[in-house]
Amino acid sequence: AQSVTQLDSQVPVFEEAPVELRCNYSSSVSVYLFWYVQYPNQGLQLLLKYLSGSTLVKGINGFEAEFNKSQTSFHLRKPSVHISDTAEYFCAVTRRTYYGQNFVFGPGTRLSVLP
Amino acid sequence: DAGVTQSPTHLIKTRGQQVTLRCSPISGHKSVSWYQQVLGQGPQFIFQYYEKEERGRGNFPDRFSARQFPNYSSELNVNALLLGDSALYLCASISTLNYGYTFGSGTRLTVV
Numbered sequence: 001a002q003s004v005t006q007l008d009s010q011v012p013v014f015e016e017a018p019v020e021l022r023c024n025y026s027s028s029v030s031v032y033l034f035w036y037v038q039y040p041n042q043g044l045q046l047l048l049k050y051l052s053g054s055t056l057v058k059g060i061n062g063f064e065a066e067f068n069k070s071q072t073s074f075h076l077r078k079p080s081v082h083i084s085d086t087a088e089y090f091c092a093v094t095r096r097t098y099y100g101q102n103f104v105f106g107p108g109t110r111l112s113v114l115p
Numbered sequence: 116d117a118g119v120t121q122s123p124t125h126l127i128k129t130r131g132q133q134v135t136l137r138c139s140p141i142s143g144h145k146s147v148s149w150y151q152q153v154l155g156q157g158p159q160f161i162f163q164y165y166e167k168e169e170r171g172r173g174n175f176p177d178r179f180s181a182r183q184f185p186n187y188s189s190e191l192n193v194n195a196l197l198l199g200d201s202a203l204y205l206c207a208s209i210s211t212l213n214y215g216y217t218f219g220s221g222t223r224l225t226v227v
Contacts, residue, residue, distance in 0.1 A: 004157075036218075043119075043205055043218035044158070090157050102148055102171055103216075105157030 002027040002093045004106035012112045013081055021076040021109045023065075023091030031093040033074040034103065035065055038088045047089075050074065061085070086113045119208045119219035127225045128196050136191045136222045138206030144217075146170070146209035147189045149181060152221070153202045164189055165211070193224075201226045 005024045013019045025031065032051050036044040048059025055067040065076045074091060088110050092103040120139040128134050140147050146165040150158035163171035164183035183189045193200055203221040210216075 041220075041223075043220040045218075046216070092157075102160045102163055102173075103150075103158070105159070107157050108155075 002031055002095070002104045004091050004093055004104055006089075006091055006106035006109050008109050009107065010110045010112065012114060014114050015083055016080050018079050019077065019081050019085075019111065021089050021091075021111065023074045023076065023106060025072050025074065025091070025093045027072075027093060027095075029095060031095055033065075033067060034092045034094070035059065035063070035074070035076050036090045036092060036105075038090065038108075040087075044090065047076070081111070081113045083113050083115060085111060087111060119206055119217050121204075121206050121219040121222050123222060124220070125223045125225075127227060130196055130198060130226055132196050133192065133194045134196060134224060136193075136204050136206075136224070137188065138191070138208075138219060139188045140206075140208035141210075141217055144208040144210050145187050146211055147183065147187070148207045148209060148216075149189070149191050150205040150207065151175070151202045152205060153199075158205055161191070163209075165209075196226045198226050200224065 003026050007022045034049045035047040038044050047063050048057045050057045050067045058064045063078050088108045090108050091106040094103045122137045148163040149161040152158040160173040161175050162181045167183045178194045181191045205221045206219045208217045
């Protein structure tokens with residue numbers, strides 16, 4: 001079984017400052033890693049994913065994440081945040097099956113960008 | 116192409132009632148998954164369907180059931196509603212070509 005920990009439930013940051021949202025996972029098998037963003041009253045939008053290859057993954061809206069197998073982490077970073085980045089961010093892991101992966105999500109981190 | 120369509124967007128039910136939520140996947144996608152997202156928590160996997168058959172089930176009671184139709188749309192049914200069933204129910208449309216996963220905007224269920 002897999003599990004995901006997001007240590008920070010809320011992260012306030014000023015506009016144009018850098019931000020890091022932390023994600024750690026545990027699994028007895030190899031997994032794929034994802035970050036999703038959820039804006040108020042909306043579904044989940046994929047930010048980026050790590051399947052294999054380079055451990056530094058770049059996603060949409062200027063976000064990137066680095067997979068660290070030894071530390072079982074997949075932290076999300078952005079060098080300069082905007083007000084529009086205010087949202088809930090979810091880290092997720094999955095094992096690929098023939099029918100498509102099903103996710104185990106973390107509890108989420110609420111990013112609040114302050115003017 | 117249309118995205119994932121879920122209906123209704125909101126509904127309010129009374130404890131003990133039954134509810135049916137609907138999902139239409141992206142055209143060409145043959146697999147859907149359902150997730151429950153309680154306020155303040157991450158989504159939890161309920162079911163996955165592929166080619167009209169159940170291919171995965173999360174840790175939910177038998178009050179939860181689902182089905183997939185020949186056109187690959189899906190329904191999630193919840194019987195004997197409890198207050199704790201209040202949540203956002205998300206449907207995901209899955210491409211078995213590239214395992215791409217697209218979520219709908221969800222149905223907000225409130226049980227009173």
